[in-house]
Amino acid sequence: MGELVVGVDIGNSTTEACAARLAGAEVEFLGSGLVPTTGIKGTTANVDGVEAAVRAALRTSGVQLNRLKRVFVNEATPVISGLAMETITETLITESTMIGHDPRTPGGAGLGVGRTVAFAELDECSPGAEVIVVVPLGVDFAVVSKALNAALERGVGIRGAVLGNDDAVLVANRTSRPIPIVDEVRLVESVPLGMTAAVEVAAPGRTIRTLSNAYGLATVFGLDADQTRAVSPVARALTGIRSAVVVRTPSGDVSDRRIPAGALELQGSSARLRIDVGEGAEAIMAAVGRVAPLEDASGEAGTNVGGMLASVKQNMGDVSGVGSAEVRIGDLLAVDTFVPQEVRGGLAGEVALENAVALAAMVRTSHGPMQQVADAVAARLRREGAQDVEVLIGGVEAEMATRGALTTPGTDRPLVVLDLGGGSTDAALASRDGSITTVHVAGAGDLVTRLIAAELGVERDVAEEIKQSPLAKAESFFHLRLEDGTVLFSAEPLPPEVFARVVAMAPEALVPIPTRHSVDRIRDVRRTAKHRVFVVNALRALKQVAPYRDLRQIGFVVLLGGSALDFEIPELIAGALAPYGVVCGTGNVRGSEGPRNAVASGLVMAQAESVREVA
């Protein structure tokens, strides 16, 4: 018979539960459930999620809520994390000097250099003049091609054209001589006239070669070394695209500024350091290492870093009921990234990749108001029909996690659990003598999603899809080219909305990715983001919990948590640990739950064991 109990683990993102029958020291696990956490972890807003998780666990167990006798919740160490992104460079064009964009369909191919003339003035050009024709929005392609052909006929050297409309291919097909044509230039009326300009269009599948090369620009425009240095940001902004126009205006001033990113103030137990975020991730992490253990951090007021750290502290203060002035930042992770940003002063919505630093910060306090949460859960479950349920705080999260992890077949102490969650990466070492050491480091799955979103310029939910599934391209209605190059045929025609698109191969469906980035580029961004967050954090966390900081002293590393479900993060971490001879793999709690449910299962097992000890 026994008593019906449920163990509940309230995480920052996910609330997990498992139902079991306890008879003395005997445990019989029945079923488990998992739902998104409601509210901030450790607050009474969690009650809805807990009820849902309990119900889910009972449903899979085939038992009624009114039979429930006891619920064990974890003594959560509230760990709150925050993310911020700080752009540290900016490309700024004060005079209009460049149009570099990727219209879907430029026309012609090659490089042309000439003086810019307005379409309306084409008739006045004398034979032999070398010109780039600038055509305003709204002029019909038939009119444009007719005028271009007439001018070519008269001997005018038309070297290229810039169009406001999306008509490059239509015009190119009707022009008697092939010329490079760039279209869809939003601010075509701002293109300076009477200036030397170069138009470059690459063949399909290629990118421009001359205007994206500083020395190419120097050759085309006859620049000296100083002038070349000044235009080199133009070359950088034009890298990797199929077509571009550069207009040389004498006063043209493109500058690549470093913008003050704000300083971080790091307080360690014995040292204090100030570091400019603009120095990049490596320098920041070195500083964090130098002041270790970090006791607090703050950012310069009025900057993104300052705002982010302040809001993390504020949140934490609200949750734990202590003033935000008493909240301390326990860890920081900085990651170098780059974000596409519109170039100020560009004419066609040009985008340049700017350097940025992403920061994850984590705050920890010793006690959250867990008893309040437990009481609220009890009240709710009683009202819902579990009349005599008792809700108990069952144990420390890290201890329960290692207990649960040790149910993974093939594991033994000394063992380190690496819990790869949403906000933080948590390590717990269970040594041979049973003692437990824990460490929490900032940065996990949410930061990976954020980096993918920023670097590719996509929404958060699209980035989440990209993170979780391999990519493919629907090359025809009946086959997909997978990211590893293999082809997958489909007996049924693929849905029309995925045709010729990059898709994420989610378990249930093909999710089209609204982007023009290639499969290879997206894959590269995805894997780099995972590496920069999880490999870096796994090594940071392990070095802090390992005895003598020597990773070879660890026998087994068990990966747990939502991000351990990822299709490549576990292998990236295992690869990084291979040189240390550690056994590393994704956990399989109770031999059946995969990397989920360790804490919830541990809570139930701890109860059974305490009975055993008493007996």
Ligand code: ADP
């Ligand atoms: P917590 O313990 O903080 O509640 P979780 O263990 O639920 O967090 O982990 C949440 C993270 O796991 C999120 O960043 C989410 O994107 C990620 N995640 C969940 N499922 C998957 C999956 N199948 N593949 C990759 N990442 C996943």
Ligand code: MG
């Ligand atoms: Mg968790």
